[in-house]
Amino acid sequence: MEERASIRPGLPPQNPTVSYWQDPPSRFSNHRTTSKLPGSVDTLIIGSGITGATLAYRILSQPSPPEVLVLEARTACSGATGRNGGHTKCAAYRQILDNIKDLGEEEAAKIARFGYNCMRNVHAFAREHAIECDSWQGDTVDVIYDQGQWNKAQEAVVELKRVLGAEDPVARYRFWDAEEAEKKFLAQGSLGAISYEAGSLSAYKFVIGVLALALEKGLNLQTETPALKIRKRENGHTGWIVETPRGAIEAKRLVLATNGYTAHLYPQLQGVIVPLRGHMTAQRPGSGLPKDGLATTYSFIYDDGYEYMIPRPQGSVFAGDIMIGGGLTKGPDEGIYEYGTTDDTTTDAIILEYVTNSAAGRFGSNWGHDNSEGRLRRAWTGIMGYSSDGFPLIGQMPGEDDLYIAASFQGLGMVLCFESTRALCEIMTKDDGALDQWFPQSFRVTRDRMKRKFRGRLHAKVPPMDLEMKTQS
Incomplete structure (x- = not known):
């Protein structure tokens, strides 16, 4: 597993298998809001799946919103979101025993309620905004x-x-x-x-619907524009520079919504997100x-x-x-x-x-x-x-100004991403005073979490000792 976790992810490859949901592709599949990339932007989000799309929408829904640019390496919603089965399923019982043992009852309960509320809120949002996604x-x-x-x-x-x-x-x-x-x-x-x-839905149609709402609010969406490299601005300037095949962009705030590919842009997460x-x-x-x-x-x-x-x-x-x-x-x-x-x-x-x-x-x-x-x-x-401890990484990267992340959703993106972007939006706007009342502390990215060794999928298998003890009892 150490060997597998050490493989650099690289960029999403071209010509991926075509998912059931992406045929035919949406009208925004190859969308570019502007023919040229802006030289600078307030907020740049890398990734156009459910995380990037819902975060962009939330930011643009604020009073006097900043400029928001979303970059996508391939076509819109071409990654994991447009490739899953569409299951909005919060199997809280599958994790509760481990979470109580490792985190305590209060945090375990918060995680269980978080997933359930996220599941419900995705469908409620689709209804509220009339997004046709087979909800x-x-x-x-x-x-x-x-x-x-x-x-x-x-x-x-x-x-x-x-x-x-x-x-x-x-x-x-x-x-x-x-x-x-x-x-x-x-x-x-x-x-x-x-x-x-x-529940269930077409995650692809849902995200395309969210992107459409965000575009109406002023989103600049640039598909087929991979982020090749990110680096801090120098000489005392704040913000980040994102290099692409179409030129470099200066961003005051940068968000990595790149899930399994994140270590390509931020090597410190190699082996942390696998x-x-x-x-x-x-x-x-x-x-x-x-x-x-x-x-x-x-x-x-x-x-x-x-x-x-x-x-x-x-x-x-x-x-x-x-x-x-x-x-x-x-x-x-x-x-x-x-x-x-x-x-x-x-x-x-x-x-x-x-x-x-x-x-x-x-x-x-x-x-x-x-x-x-x-x-x-x-x-x-x-x-x-997947992360080393089985939880998403949400928040500002430790020791990095103006660099944020929402990634590593353990194959449970449809019951984790939607409300995680709500939390990240509050963190980014410094309006997170009440966040700990509903958002699991264990989901926040920390230095300690970035040091943990990857162990594979968690909560999937019953340890032999547990089975032996239960059978004997």
Whole structure:
């Protein structure tokens, strides 16, 4: 893992795999607000995914807003946001035990509520601003196939209810035994399932909608303009210089919204934010699944990993299609070579084959026959960013004036980014007096966090000792 974490990410490569969401591309795909880059700007944001787009919108929504420029290396929203499955799912129980142990009950509760509120607020924003992004809210189900994961889930939900209160919406979970899980959710061979509130949307359409709102407020968006290098201004001048193939730009404030690619521009984050390539597919459902589509979103959880699956809601293009991704640990050497990888122009054949077959395998005889046009509609990859402690890095870079970051969202960008940009906006405007009341302290970037050693994905696997102790008890 040390070797993988030490690989320099470089720039996003050209000609990436085309995600289901990006075909056809949006009208802003190759947008350049001005034909030439400005020589200077008040606030420069690098990255046009959900983080960069929502931050730009928030800044431009302030009274007397500053100039805001967003640079994107490729087309608009061409990174991880436009490549995920669209799951707005806050699985608070998956982290609560570790967070209570490591951070204490108050911070653990704050993290749980933060994710839940972010999930809800993304959909509320889409409704408020009439962003057509296939927004859907309902229930999700985690179908569990491993005894250790089943034991831990039961303990975690008890703790979540104790810490937050049984009536808190963040703590509302329902357990289903194996027979009930197959009858209600059609998944076969499980130990049981857990259902709770979640949602789904087209993250690509959502971000394009946010960018459109920001452009109306004066955003300067420059696509296909990679940031090659950043450096401080010299001779006593404040701010930063960003070098691009189209010229250099002086920025009073610079924000890195570059997630898994961040260490390319700020090498001090090498090994602190580690890229991880994820695989995603769009599949036609089997003939045995409900004709009007599955009623919930899914995760299939086993000993050392999981897949997540989102049915396309009624009224959307290809309604009933299932978006399913994951399969990391099924790759060579348990997927270790996907860490440090920033090449989203290709897929891994072993992982892709597993993901392609996973849903049919989980539903078993309930899947029915494959569609006559074939099971797989499209497959692609995307690059996520993971930190050494499993939390995002938000705030002003330690020891750096006018340099800010919002990155490393652990594959959970749809339930972390939206409210993280609210926090960063308050930090940048020095209006963060009440921030600690709702924003997790453990998400703030600090010198100490930048010294921690990367250990891979956290909260995914149950330690053998935990399983042994639970089984004996």
